[in-house]
Amino acid sequence: MGFFDKLFGGSKNSGSVAKERLQVVLIQDRVKMPPGTMNKIRDEIIEVISKYVDIDTEGMEISLTKSARQSRLVADIPILRSRQNGRR
Amino acid sequence: MNFFAFFILLPSPFCLKLERTWIIMSATIMTITSGKGGVGKTTATANLSAALAAKGYKVVAIDADIGLRNLDVVMGLENRVVYDLVDVVDGVCRIKQAMIRDKRIEGLYLIPAAQTRDKNAVSPEDMIALCDQLRDDFDFVLIDSPAGIEQGFKNAVAPADKVIIITTPEVAAVRDADRIIGLIEAEEQGPGELIINRLRPDMIKRGDMIGIEDVLDILAIDLLGVVPDDESIITSTNRGVPATMENHSVASQAFKNVATRITGETVPFLDLETQETFLQKLSKFFSSL
Numbered sequence: 001m002g003f004f005d006k007l008f009g010g011s012k013n014s015g016s017v018a019k020e021r022l023q024v025v026l027i028q029d030r031v032k033m034p035p036g037t038m039n040k041i042r043d044e045i046i047e048v049i050s051k052y053v054d055i056d057t058e059g060m061e062i063s064l065t066k067s068a069r070q071s072r073l074v075a076d077i078p079i080l081r082s083r084q085n086g087r088r
Numbered sequence: 089m090n091f092f093a094f095f096i097l098l099p100s101p102f103c104l105k106l107e108r109t110w111i112i113m114s115a116t117i118m119t120i121t122s123g124k125g126g127v128g129k130t131t132a133t134a135n136l137s138a139a140l141a142a143k144g145y146k147v148v149a150i151d152a153d154i155g156l157r158n159l160d161v162v163m164g165l166e167n168r169v170v171y172d173l174v175d176v177v178d179g180v181c182r183i184k185q186a187m188i189r190d191k192r193i194e195g196l197y198l199i200p201a202a203q204t205r206d207k208n209a210v211s212p213e214d215m216i217a218l219c220d221q222l223r224d225d226f227d228f229v230l231i232d233s234p235a236g237i238e239q240g241f242k243n244a245v246a247p248a249d250k251v252i253i254i255t256t257p258e259v260a261a262v263r264d265a266d267r268i269i270g271l272i273e274a275e276e277q278g279p280g281e282l283i284i285n286r287l288r289p290d291m292i293k294r295g296d297m298i299g300i301e302d303v304l305d306i307l308a309i310d311l312l313g314v315v316p317d318d319e320s321i322i323t324s325t326n327r328g329v330p331a332t333m334e335n336h337s338v339a340s341q342a343f344k345n346v347a348t349r350i351t352g353e354t355v356p357f358l359d360l361e362t363q364e365t366f367l368q369k370l371s372k373f374f375s376s377l
Contacts, residue, residue: 013295013296014295014296015291015292015294015295015296015297015298015299015302018258018259018297019302019306021259022259022306023306025259026263026266026306029263029266029267030266030270
């Protein structure tokens, strides 16, 4: 990390970049999931949930995390409003 | 704004861990492996073997990297190789004839790898049979595994009571270590114990290296030791004298600590990341080289 990066907080430390990249690649290795699969999962989740509620697809986050040697898929989906009830 | 969150648990491929039980057991057979090459398997094998022998244990180091013999030069015993591992397996010689006695430390022996054969010259069953022959005569058998996950790795791991995984705090090395942990768990020989090699506390402090806690977090296995990056390892390898045999460098001390932990004693970990005093000592040490 260069001096100016540090000064302006422009980029992350390479150590944390390495950790994040490792976490992602290991989850794919461990569940033997091809790289494109995450996007497919995301699209299908949007499709299913959109049937019932309006969701903010821009603000949606799907990530794989792990605790010990177990992987966990976490989806965080902001809801705009319920489709059936309108505004409550 | 409402948030709708849900969790899906993915089935972990690692469920059952069965402990291997041995009826007759004197020697502990330990395999040092890593997946990735060049992270320090051979160096660790040489240094741990020497450190254990220096503690008074009877130790034999086996080079299982057939075709790429290296442990003999790292230990400085290359001029005394007559027979090798494949000769023993093929019945060309007796196991005792292939063992080179290290004259510098009482109770240290090496069985070198064959240089002119390939990994298929030995099977996992051969390795188990060979190690069983050594059990009664030794306290520790240390096997230096070749890199990779093929035949040579399988040969090296098959007889192990305990697998030691060595990695460096780098993306590629940690990824390979994870793969190895998965494989040995699948063979019910896991989860193994971890040595983090070639750590640079100064880089961790700057945030430019993955830290010890991060590596442990990712790999989720027990830590056996942390060995800092140290020029003394290169200079001692140049001379063919394992660092634990001659000097008092940080890496040498770290390997000695690992050896002590292997014997069942508890040694506190050198807190390389946070202890200011130690860091100062370490940087003094580095600048004095």
